[in-house]
Amino acid sequence: MQRCTARITRRSRNAVVALLTAAVVTVGAACTTGVPAPGGTSTSPGQVPAAAPAGARDVGVQLFQWTWDAIATECTDHLGPAGYGWVLTSPPQEHVLGSQWWTAYQPVSYRIESRLGTRAQFGAMIAACHAAGVDVVADAVINHMTGKDAPGTGWAGSTYTHYDYPGIWSDAAGDFHHCGVGPSDDISNYRDAYQVQNCELSNLADLATGTKHVQDGLVAYLTDLRSLGVDGFRIDAAKHIPAEDLAAVVARLPAGTRIVSEVIRGSGEPITPEQYAAIGDVLEFAWGKDVTGMVRGGSLRLAAGLGAGSTYLPSDKAWIFVENHDTERGRATLGYKDGADYVLANVLMLATGYGRPIVYSGYAFSDRDAGPVQGAAGKVVDAACPAAVGPQVAYTDGEWVCQHRWAAIEGMVGWRDAVGGDLVSDRWQHGDAFALSRGARGLVVLNGGDVEVAAQVPTTLSDGSYCDVVAGPAVEGRCTGGPVTVRGGIADVRVAPHTALALHVGAPAGV
Ligand code: LM2
Ligand code: CA
Numbered sequence: 001m002q003r004c005t006a007r008i009t010r011r012s013r014n015a016v017v018a019l020l021t022a023a024v025v026t027v028g029a030a031c032t033t034g035v036p037a038p039g040g041t042s043t044s045p046g047q048v049p050a051a052a053p054a055g056a057r058d059v060g061v062q063l064f065q066w067t068w069d070a071i072a073t074e075c076t077d078h079l080g081p082a083g084y085g086w087v088l089t090s091p092p093q094e095h096v097l098g099s100q101w102w103t104a105y106q107p108v109s110y111r112i113e114s115r116l117g118t119r120a121q122f123g124a125m126i127a128a129c130h131a132a133g134v135d136v137v138a139d140a141v142i143n144h145m146t147g148k149d150a151p152g153t154g155w156a157g158s159t160y161t162h163y164d165y166p167g168i169w170s171d172a173a174g175d176f177h178h179c180g181v182g183p184s185d186d187i188s189n190y191r192d193a194y195q196v197q198n199c200e201l202s203n204l205a206d207l208a209t210g211t212k213h214v215q216d217g218l219v220a221y222l223t224d225l226r227s228l229g230v231d232g233f234r235i236d237a238a239k240h241i242p243a244e245d246l247a248a249v250v251a252r253l254p255a256g257t258r259i260v261s262e263v264i265r266g267s268g269e270p271i272t273p274e275q276y277a278a279i280g281d282v283l284e285f286a287w288g289k290d291v292t293g294m295v296r297g298g299s300l301r302l303a304a305g306l307g308a309g310s311t312y313l314p315s316d317k318a319w320i321f322v323e324n325h326d327t328e329r330g331r332a333t334l335g336y337k338d339g340a341d342y343v344l345a346n347v348l349m350l351a352t353g354y355g356r357p358i359v360y361s362g363y364a365f366s367d368r369d370a371g372p373v374q375g376a377a378g379k380v381v382d383a384a385c386p387a388a389v390g391p392q393v394a395y396t397d398g399e400w401v402c403q404h405r406w407a408a409i410e411g412m413v414g415w416r417d418a419v420g421g422d423l424v425s426d427r428w429q430h431g432d433a434f435a436l437s438r439g440a441r442g443l444v445v446l447n448g449g450d451v452e453v454a455a456q457v458p459t460t461l462s463d464g465s466y467c468d469v470v471a472g473p474a475v476e477g478r479c480t481g482g483p484v485t486v487r488g489g490i491a492d493v494r495v496a497p498h499t500a501l502a503l504h505v506g507a508p509a510g511v
Contacts, residue, residue, distance in 0.1 A: 057085030064362040065372040068117035070382040072128035080132025083417040106146040108154025110221040126229035135231040143237040144204035177206040209245035232258025284318040300448025307354025318355035329368040339391040340498040350412035364395035411469030418506035442504035447495040466503035477510030
């Protein structure tokens with residue numbers, strides 16, 4: 001395969017940008033190329049694994065801190081129609097009191113009563129989502145209980161002390177780890193596997209997950225959620241639960257329970273995501289982190305082959321995301337505050353054949369601890385998306401950002417559902433612009449560069465006129481973005497700096 005552009009260094013890229021300021025780069029179709037993978041080797045099309053087949057609806061969305069009532073409405077009105085396959089909820093169990101978002105990560109009991117809603121509301125949400133074709137995955141906090149040194153009362157009225165949860169867990173029954181490291185029993189060294197799994201994460205009382213009593217209780221909690229219709233679980237802090245303990249719990253859950261373990265990949269750490277792959281799927285944190293580095297480093301095109309290398313989880317085990325509620329607060333990954341570049345990363349995530357994507361949707365904040373807007377009694381106010389959403393909107397603190405409804409992101413969910421499992425069949429690149437083309441069903445062109453690209457991009461899409469679903473939805477054959485013409489295997493495109501364009505067979509322009 002011919003390569004038309006040498007690997008561009010930061011300096012030469014800037015020189016090109018300077019030369020072409022305000023100019024339009026025009027590139028011919030001869031530029032078909034294998035895009036270098038992160039390691040620098042060329043990736044041949046066959047190396048990128050297939051995504052789910054067309055119509056499989058494999059895109060998830062994390063509706064962070066959305067109430068059960070609001071999720072129910074969203075499933076019916078938007079998630080189902082847009083083609084989302086599943087929604088990840090915040091933890092549903094009773095939690096400590098406080099206005100911060102992270103109270104949800106300090107369980108007091110396993111009653112399904114929280115400031116996000118009641119057990120009845122939770123069940124009604126699942127029914128509404130299922131009716132809309134959307135599965136429900138709940139965040140399961142099962143590594144620990146509270147991090148409170150003082151006794152307290154939880155959201156639903158259950159009393160507790162740090163190591164005593166009446167009727168559930170107690171020190172007397174041997175339900176907690178006390179690792180004996182340092183004065184506080186806190187994890188201090190992530191290179192020590194024993195500490196990571198037996199000491200406390202931020203003072204959070206660490207469950208002795210190897211005991212039969214604790215496993216029985218956790219199985220009962222998760223089975224109860226399954227009985228309400230939940231389809232699967234994100235296992236919070238899975239890295240801190242020995243893989244064999246988690247495997248023992250999961251083995252006792254009803255058949256078909258979907259599991260995705262949260263195991264943050266850390267360099268030099270002995271506990272790895274791969275150790276949890278036999279239990280179910282695993283969140284691949286490296287994907288979003290690497291994309292972020294490439295975008296911030298001005299080399300988006302290097303991200304085209306992400307996942308094809310051997311340093312990530314196998315594609316069929318990996319769930320990928322640009323950001324989640326933790327990384328957006330640490331600014332470790334791109335987030336809504338990054339505007340156009342954040343959209344580009346999401347477009348790439350939804351186009352790639354590696355793993356299964358999770359779109360993130362939260363609320364605006366400047367204080368990392370700030371919880372969602374709450375009513376007088378502390379109940380979270382139902383989310384409502386602003387009339388206009390998107391990267392250009394200046395969100396005020398507390399306002400729902402509704403990334404999952406941004407035109408480009410929602411358009412790409414539809415693109416993925418239409419294109420499905422077709423292998424990436426040919427690729428094109430120029431400078432920091434590149435294409436991912438999937439068989440005869442869809443084409444995406446991303447321009448990470450600072451100049452507009454006008455180009456003839458090879459594609460196996462049939463001749464015709466297509467809507468650009470990144471720019472806006474196609475409404476009954478009428479484009480709000482585009483149209484873009486394909487003739488004789490060539491798509492004639494113009495892509496502004498830091499934007500993308502996507503065409504697919506399901507969104508033809510009207511005749
Ligand atoms: C996770 N995954 O492994 C969650 O994704 C992450 O959001 C959780 O941390 C963490 N693990 C525990 O479930 C969050 C938040 C922390 C917060 C904890 C517990 O990022 O800041 O810790 O939840 O609510 C807070 C305080 C911390 C304090 C701790 C215990 O920030 O200073 O530690 O509570 O009181 C003394
Ligand atoms: Ca633990």
